[in-house]
Amino acid sequence: MILFEPFHLPFMARALAELVILGALAGTVGVLVLLRRLAFVSDALTHTVFPGVVIGYLMAGEGGVFWGALAAGVVTAVLLTLLTHRRRVSEDAALAMLLTTLFAVGVVLVSRQTGYTADLTAFLFGRVLTVTQEQLAQTGVVTILIVVLLAVLRRPLTLRAFDPEGARAAGIRVGLLDLVSNIAVALVVVAAVRAVGTILVIALLIVPAAAARVLSDRIAVIVPLACVMGAAAGWLGLAASYEASVGHGLRLASGGAVVLILVAMYGLAWAAGVARRRVRLDRASGAAGLEALR
Amino acid sequence: MTGPTENGAAVAGAAVGAAAGAAVGAADGPAAGTAAGTVADVAGPPGRTAALVLDRASVAYGDVPVLEELHGTVYEGEAVALIGPNGAGKSTLIKALLGLVPVVRGRIEVLGTSPDRARRDVAYVPQADTLDPDFPISVEQVVMMGRYRKIGWLRRPSAADREHAAAALEQVGLAERARHRFGTLSGGQRQRVLLARAIAAQPRLLLLDEPFNGVDAVSQHTILEAMDALKGRGTSVVVSTHDLAIAHLACDEVCLLNRHQFGFGPTDATLTPERLRATYGGHALELRGDRVIVTQT
Ligand SMILES: Nc1ncnc2c1ncn2[C@@H]1O[C@H](COP(=O)(O)OP(=O)(O)O)[C@@H](O)[C@H]1O
Ligand SMILES: [Mg+2]
Numbered sequence: 001m002i003l004f005e006p007f008h009l010p011f012m013a014r015a016l017a018e019l020v021i022l023g024a025l026a027g028t029v030g031v032l033v034l035l036r037r038l039a040f041v042s043d044a045l046t047h048t049v050f051p052g053v054v055i056g057y058l059m060a061g062e063g064g065v066f067w068g069a070l071a072a073g074v075v076t077a078v079l080l081t082l083l084t085h086r087r088r089v090s091e092d093a094a095l096a097m098l099l100t101t102l103f104a105v106g107v108v109l110v111s112r113q114t115g116y117t118a119d120l121t122a123f124l125f126g127r128v129l130t131v132t133q134e135q136l137a138q139t140g141v142v143t144i145l146i147v148v149l150l151a152v153l154r155r156p157l158t159l160r161a162f163d164p165e166g167a168r169a170a171g172i173r174v175g176l177l178d179l180v181s182n183i184a185v186a187l188v189v190v191a192a193v194r195a196v197g198t199i200l201v202i203a204l205l206i207v208p209a210a211a212a213r214v215l216s217d218r219i220a221v222i223v224p225l226a227c228v229m230g231a232a233a234g235w236l237g238l239a240a241s242y243e244a245s246v247g248h249g250l251r252l253a254s255g256g257a258v259v260l261i262l263v264a265m266y267g268l269a270w271a272a273g274v275a276r277r278r279v280r281l282d283r284a285s286g287a288a289g290l291e292a293l294r
Numbered sequence: 295m296t297g298p299t300e301n302g303a304a305v306a307g308a309a310v311g312a313a314a315g316a317a318v319g320a321a322d323g324p325a326a327g328t329a330a331g332t333v334a335d336v337a338g339p340p341g342r343t344a345a346l347v348l349d350r351a352s353v354a355y356g357d358v359p360v361l362e363e364l365h366g367t368v369y370e371g372e373a374v375a376l377i378g379p380n381g382a383g384k385s386t387l388i389k390a391l392l393g394l395v396p397v398v399r400g401r402i403e404v405l406g407t408s409p410d411r412a413r414r415d416v417a418y419v420p421q422a423d424t425l426d427p428d429f430p431i432s433v434e435q436v437v438m439m440g441r442y443r444k445i446g447w448l449r450r451p452s453a454a455d456r457e458h459a460a461a462a463l464e465q466v467g468l469a470e471r472a473r474h475r476f477g478t479l480s481g482g483q484r485q486r487v488l489l490a491r492a493i494a495a496q497p498r499l500l501l502l503d504e505p506f507n508g509v510d511a512v513s514q515h516t517i518l519e520a521m522d523a524l525k526g527r528g529t530s531v532v533v534s535t536h537d538l539a540i541a542h543l544a545c546d547e548v549c550l551l552n553r554h555q556f557g558f559g560p561t562d563a564t565l566t567p568e569r570l571r572a573t574y575g576g577h578a579l580e581l582r583g584d585r586v587i588v589t590q591t
Pocket of ligand 2: 384385386503504
């Protein structure tokens with residue numbers, strides 16, 4: 001079975017564990033991103049974490065990547081929280097320019113390395129097959145931390161997303177809560193950066209939650225759905241990329257395969273959502289028709 | 295939100311003109327020289343507790359003063375209408391009563407303490423149309439938010455919490471909609487759900503920001519009834535509105551606002567054509583016999 005067989009190899013098993021955990025984590029946090037409309041925060045993070053990764057790598061090699069990403073991610077989360085509390089920031093041209101500049105700094109720094117295209121690709125698109133035990137442990141710790149945080153804060157987070165003024169009126173420290181949300185998103189980007197790269201992580205954050213939202217109107221259903229879809233996409237993507245490379249001699253990058261599977265899932269969810277609404281409408285009009293007959 | 299057609303024309307009944315003669319200096323506009331009304335200086339009759347005291351209070355966003363020299367008192371179980379055109383500062387005053395906008399001069403006292411400290415006994419009802427209708431949340435979940443304070447972050451809602459939420463939803467006539475998604479309800483029904491959320495919190499002071507804007511007749515009736523019921527239990531109500539008729543119908547006091555206070559006192563005595571014209575700007579007001587028509591809000 002292509003879904004199980006490749007994962008007897010230890011490096012494939014580690015890659016699988018990493019992608020499944022990341023998919024589940026990003027799917028869950030993605031619901032927060034969806035409800036709080038934080039897509040632009042994820043976008044900003046992918047731009048700033050990249051130079052962080054490069055600087056970390058230049059300073060301390062492979063082991064510096066995580067810490068460089070972490071520093072850049074947390075600083076970005078703090079700055080974005082401060083900025084958004086001053087004014088609307090999502091459509092700010094100055095911010096876009098700053099982010100692109102930071103990204104360019106990363107590119108310039110990498111390009112001074114010998115064999116830089118290989119490094120560049122690794123930083124942008126990740127290298128899931130070389131995931132180590134230590135990386136897996138870091139991802140696990142980040143995941144547990146975030147899941148506990150979201151579980152504890154689920155009520156204030158929901159109220160704040162639904163009704164910000166009402167949340168303030170209820171005595172919730174909205175600024176602090178927003179900082180925590182932004183840091184949670186940053187931690188997901190940081191955890192995912194080595195396995196799937198800075199570019200593709202945004203798909204992991206956005207797509208499963210969007211697909212789950214199409215399928216349900218209840219947060220209590222959306223969160224587990226998004227989590228399962230993220231994890232499943234990690235698994236299927238990795239299996240597909242293995243099968244293509246080993247079975248058919250086609251080189252298929254696993255990060256890209258994961259994203260394509262996610263998009264396919266979204267398409268299916270969308271079709272199912274349309275069907276669901278049609279059934280509901282038919283039922284409603286059927287009931288109305290019966291009423292009329294009486 | 296600021297479209298002139300949406301707010302339409304606010305019409306006050308015949309009582310306004312007739313009551314004008316009875317205005318015994320209950321309130322003064324800034325034009326009269328003194329900074330504020332005189333009502334608040336008088337201590338209430340024995341046994342009445344002040345729910346809200348504005349003592350020459352000024353409110354500002356940063357360096358931008360929005361409201362200046364507010365002065366007046368509202369007692370337990372009373373309702374006060376905040377009346378004034380768009381941009382007058384009605385929402386800002388409500389936020390100041392919640393302690394969310396700072397008082398830069400003077401003093402605001404809520405339920406005998408500072409707005410910050412009073413907050414746990416104050417419930418706020420936002421305008422329903424400011425909320426995202428696509429948000430995945432059911433009517434009963436919205437109402438349960440009113441109990442969050444008492445439930446805490448982790449505990450599951452108790453039977454008592456559920457009873458309070460169900461009773462509040464019943465009170466606004468939407469019990470059978472409990473499981474519907476909030477955004478599928480009409481504007482008026484959504485406003486009633488938000489009111490139910492506030493009722494479920496068992497507040498001593500209720501703040502409503504323009505609850506009658508774009509609301510159907512049934513919802514308006516239900517909201518007015520619920521306000522009366524709360525007042526009967528000793529809850530004080532602050533409601534901002536463009537509708538002078540509603541102020542007459544449901545409020546004991548009015549506060550006329552447009553950056554300054556143009557009057558604060560008993561409804562009939564305070565809603566005089568002169569004060570309304572001053573509040574809304576002379577051009578915005580037409581007088582036809584004993585009717586007052588505010589054409590621009
Ligand atoms: N967050 C804010 N920062 C600065 N000024 C504000 C803010 N909110 C409102 N204002 C200003 O305060 C004034 C009063 O606004 P508001 O209280 O919303 O009026 P109303 O509710 O009566 O329509 C307006 O001129 C508005 O521009
Ligand atoms: Mg307002």
